[in-house]
Structure formats: structure tokens, C-alpha cells
Amino acid sequence: MKIIDITDRFAHSQSFSDQITHDMLITQRKVVLKFEDLNEIELSTMQTLLAAFDTPIQTTENWIQVVLPLAAFQFFIAKVEQQITTDSATQQLHEIYEQHAVYWNYGNTHRDLIQSPLIYGILNITPDSFYDGGAYVKPQIIKSHVAHMVATGVDVIELGGQTTRPGYTEISAKEELKRILPAIDWIHKNYPKISLAVDTYKYEVMADLVKNGHVAIINDVHGFTDDPRKLTLLAPTNIGLLTMHSRREVEYDNLTQEMQNFFTQNLSQLTAAGIGRERIALDPGIGYAKVADGYQDYAMMRNIDQFNQFNRPTMTAISRKGFGAKLFGLKKENRLAVTLIAETYMYLHGGNILRVHDITETKQLVKMINTINNGYWFK
Numbered sequence: 001m002k003i004i005d006i007t008d009r010f011a012h013s014q015s016f017s018d019q020i021t022h023d024m025l026i027t028q029r030k031v032v033l034k035f036e037d038l039n040e041i042e043l044s045t046m047q048t049l050l051a052a053f054d055t056p057i058q059t060t061e062n063w064i065q066v067v068l069p070l071a072a073f074q075f076f077i078a079k080v081e082q083q084i085t086t087d088s089a090t091q092q093l094h095e096i097y098e099q100h101a102v103y104w105n106y107g108n109t110h111r112d113l114i115q116s117p118l119i120y121g122i123l124n125i126t127p128d129s130f131y132d133g134g135a136y137v138k139p140q141i142i143k144s145h146v147a148h149m150v151a152t153g154v155d156v157i158e159l160g161g162q163t164t165r166p167g168y169t170e171i172s173a174k175e176e177l178k179r180i181l182p183a184i185d186w187i188h189k190n191y192p193k194i195s196l197a198v199d200t201y202k203y204e205v206m207a208d209l210v211k212n213g214h215v216a217i218i219n220d221v222h223g224f225t226d227d228p229r230k231l232t233l234l235a236p237t238n239i240g241l242l243t244m245h246s247r248r249e250v251e252y253d254n255l256t257q258e259m260q261n262f263f264t265q266n267l268s269q270l271t272a273a274g275i276g277r278e279r280i281a282l283d284p285g286i287g288y289a290k291v292a293d294g295y296q297d298y299a300m301m302r303n304i305d306q307f308n309q310f311n312r313p314t315m316t317a318i319s320r321k322g323f324g325a326k327l328f329g330l331k332k333e334n335r336l337a338v339t340l341i342a343e344t345y346m347y348l349h350g351g352n353i354l355r356v357h358d359i360t361e362t363k364q365l366v367k368m369i370n371t372i373n374n375g376y377w378f379k
Contacts, residue, residue, distance in 0.1 A: 001084070002036040003092040005099065006065070027305040028069065029114070029350065031100055035064040045083055052376050070114050071373040073097050079378070102352065104313045105278045106156075106240025107195055107216025113313045113352040117366055120197070120355040121154040122319065125179045126163045142183050150191050152359040156217060158197035159183055161205075164221050164288075173204035181212070188214040197242070203227045210237055221246045221288065223266050231273035241275060242315060242353075243267075244283040255296060256303045259284065263310055281313040281353060287321050297323055301342055305349040316343050316351035319358070340365055 009032075010022035025032065035046055043064070050057050050066050053076065058065040068076055077093045102113045111118065123145065125137060149157055161179035162171055184196055197217035198209055209215045210233055219242040224230045234241065245262050252258045263282055271277055284304060289296035307314050323342070324335030336358055343354060344365055356362045 001038055001042055001086065001089050001092075003089065003096065004034045004036065005031060005096045006034050007031045007100075025067075026309050027349075029071070029100070029308055030067050030069050031073070031096065032065065032067050033096070035066075036062065038063070042084060049079055049083055052378055054376070069373070070097070070100055071370075072376070073100075074115055075374045075376070100311075102311060102313055103278050104240060104281050104353075105238070105276065106197075107238060109195060109216065110278075117347065117352040117354060118155050118313070119153060119359060119362055119366070120156045120158060120315070120353050121149045121359055122160070122355060122357050123149070123157055123183070124160040124163065125183060126160060139182065139186075143186065146183075146187055146191070149359055150194060153363050154194070154359050156195045156197050157187060158199055158217070158219060158355070160199040162200060162202070164199075164201070166287075173202045173208075176200065176202065176205050177208055181208075184209075184212065184214050197240075201226070203229050203233070206230060207233055210234070210239070216240060217242055219283070220244065221285070223262075225266060225269050231270065231275065235274035238279070240279050240281065241270065242281045242283055243270065244288070245285040246288040247285070252296075255299050256306050259300075259303070260306060260309075263307060267310065267312075277312070281315060282307055282310065283315040283317055286318050297321075301346055304346050304351050308350045313353050314351050315353040315355055316346040317355040318342050318346070319356045336361060344369065 007025055010018045010025065013019065013022070024030070038046065046064055047057075047059060050064065053066075053068065053072065056067045073093075074097070077090055077097070080093060081090050104111050104113055104118070123142070125142065127137065146157065159180045161176035162168075180198060184198075187194060187196060195216040196214060197219055198205070198215050199219040200206060200209075201220050201222045206218055209218065217240040218234070220230070221244045223243045223246070224234070224241060243266055245259055247262075267277070267280060270280055284300045284307065286297050286300045289300070301318065304314060304316070319339050320332050320335045321339075324330040324332075324338045328338060330338065339356075339358070340361060343351070343356070343362065347354065347366070347369060354362050354366070
């Protein structure tokens with residue numbers, strides 16, 4: 001049996017139907033496979049197997065073509081392994097999957113975010129963050145909250161010492177480090193398997209974190225390109241870069257197109273500086289539009305699948321944000337339900353890093369959606 005990935009055949013066609021197909025494959029993260037050189041038993045077995053995946057199939061006496069979602073690809077491989085006991089078939093499928101998988105390298109972690117999305121917990125050690133400002137300042141309260149985050153299954157804990165909420169007041173790098181370094185050292189010592197991230201845009205803070213060596217990810221609202229020293233500093237490290245689209249000073253004419261242009265240029269700048277593409281993840285920057293909590297934010301939620309073309313992880317960073325107040329008049333402590341609804345939409349459309357305050361509920365969201373995505377019936 002020969003298995004060929006023919007997904008790219010639609011990429012450069014002048015046919016409008018092929019262009020539609022290509023757009024669907026990219027935005028929905030699907031692949032097109034062709035199975036050739038099948039013997040009679042393999043043909044029959046594969047037809048029956050593929051029929052259970054509720055997907056378009058074309059069959060002749062000699063080959064089969066099929067569209068498969070990446071979210072179900074590993075489940076499909078497992079079924080092939082059970083029913084067609086040839087190492088060649090599963091090996092070919094694994095190799096095809098590797099060409100489409102979305103990996104993020106951060107610290108010593110190499111993670112497939114198609115199969116295992118990231119639960120990315122927020123820990124703001126600030127007096128003025130929009131949701132939890134002032135809640136986690138005392139050391140014992142910080143330690144207790146970290147213990148809770150770990151116990152509920154967080155993958156990454158992001159520490160923030162400088163809020164970037166609308167109208168924020170900037171603090172010095174020295175003060176920012178004073179807030180976060182004791183917590184970083186304590187978490188690293190007591191929970192060494194938990195990856196740590198820091199939300200900062202200051203070069204001086206980044207330099208100290210690189211020297212400190214305990215941080216796996218840096219999240220920069222300026223996209224790392226406002227100060228050339230940042231890329232020189234980070235290029236030789238193994239730190240993952242979470243690069244944000246932030247345009248509070250600009251009102252776009254065509255939002256999606258200009259966001260795509262931003263990430264195209266930003267990725268080019270980062271990789272040209274020697275930063276491997278697999279170290280980079282994207283954040284559309286919801287809440288960082290010119291008008292805070294305006295309708296541009298909903299467009300950014302809706303268009304998240306338009307960035308799947310970059311084949312990079314994309315962050316969903318909307319936890320408890322102001323759209324809950326704008327649409328429903330909800331206070332921040334009552335916005336969990338609407339947050340989960342919006343996160344579910346974005347997760348289904350490509351947002352595979354979920355930056356959240358509520359770990360337990362988010363893990364339930366991911367488990368439920370993943371179970372449905374692989375909910376194929378086999379008697």
C-alpha cells in the first residue's frame with residue numbers, strides 16, 4: 001500500500017473550486033490522502049474504515065482518496081494499525097502527520113499542540129491587573145494559588161509583574177523583577193516539571209530571565225521587534241517566544257489582511273534573527289485594539305482560523321475580559337461562562353494555547369471537545 005499526501009495539489013490552482021478547497025483545508029486543518037496499490041482485502045478494509053469517519057471519500061478499483069481532520073489523525077492511525085497490520089502503512093501515515101503537526105518548542109519541551117493543547121495559567125503579581133490585580137501579592141497566597149494550579153493540571157504558569165491593561169502605568173524593570181523573581185525561584189524549586197512563562201515587554205527583564213535560566217517562554221505584547229537587542233538576546237537560547245499582534249494606536253481598514261501581514265513580517269524578522277520557527281507561537285491580541293472591548297475584538301475571535309496558514313500555535317487569551325461586560329453587563333467575577341463559550345469557539349478554529357485564570361473548567365472544555373472530535377463509532 002502506498003499513501004500519498006495530496007493536500008498541496010490545491011494550493012496553486014487557478015480553479016476557484018480548488019482555491020475554496022485549499023482555503024478549507026488550511027483553515028480547518030484537514031489533509032487529503034490518496035491510497036494506492038491496494039490489494040483486494042486492503043481496499044475493502046480501508047473503505048469500511050474510512051466510512052466511519054464521516055468524511056468525503058472517492059473510490060475506484062485501484063485507489064481511494066479521502067479528507068481527514070488533523071484532530072482525528074492519530075485516532076485514524078491507531079485504527080489502521082489494528083485493522084491493516086502492515087508497518088509500512090502506519091509509518092507512512094506518521095510521516096504525513098509530522099508534515100502538518102503544530103509543534104511548539106519552549107525550554108526543554110517539544111509539544112504537539114494538535115494532539116495536546118496547552119493549558120496556560122495566569123498568575124499576575126500586580127496590584128492593577130484587570131481581573132486579579134492585588135489578589136496574588138503576599139508570598140503565602142502566591143504559593144497556595146500555584147499549588148492549586150498545579151493540582152488542577154496546568155501546563156504552563158505565566159507570571160506577570162507589569163500589567164498592560166488599557167491605560168496601564170509603566171513600572172521600572174527593577175520593580176517588575178522584584179515582583180516576579182521570588183515566585184519564579186520558588187516554583188522552579190518546588191515544581192520543577194512545570195514550565196514557566198513571563199509576560200514582559202522590557203529588554204532588561206528579559207535579560208535577567210535569560211541569566212536566571214528558569215523560564216521556558218516569554219510573552220511580549222510588542223512582538224519582540226521594538227528593540228533589536230531582544231532578538232540578539234533570545235536567539236541563542238531555547239526559550240519559546242509568544243509574539244503578540246498589538247495595535248492600540250492603529251485603526252485598520254481590513255483587519256484580517258493586515259493582521260496576516262503583521263504576522264508574516266513578524267515571523268520573518270524573528271526567523272531572520274536566528275530564532276527557529278518552531279520556537280514561535282502567535283497571539284492575535286484580543287483586547288489590544290484601538291478601542292478597548294470594541295467590536296474589533298469579536299472579529300479577532302472569529303478570524304482566528306485565518307492564522308492557521310502559518311502552521312504555528314495560536315493563543316486564545318480572552319479569559320474574563322471586558323466583552324462579558326460589554327455584551328451582558330457582567331462583573332469580572334461572573335464572566336466564566338461567557339469566557340468558556342468564546343474559548344470553545346476559538347479552540348475549535350485553531351486556538352490551541354488557552355491562556356486562562358480557571359484551570360479546572362478549561363481542562364474540562366478541552367477534554368469534552370477532544371472527545372467529541374474523536375467520537376467516531378466503531379461497533
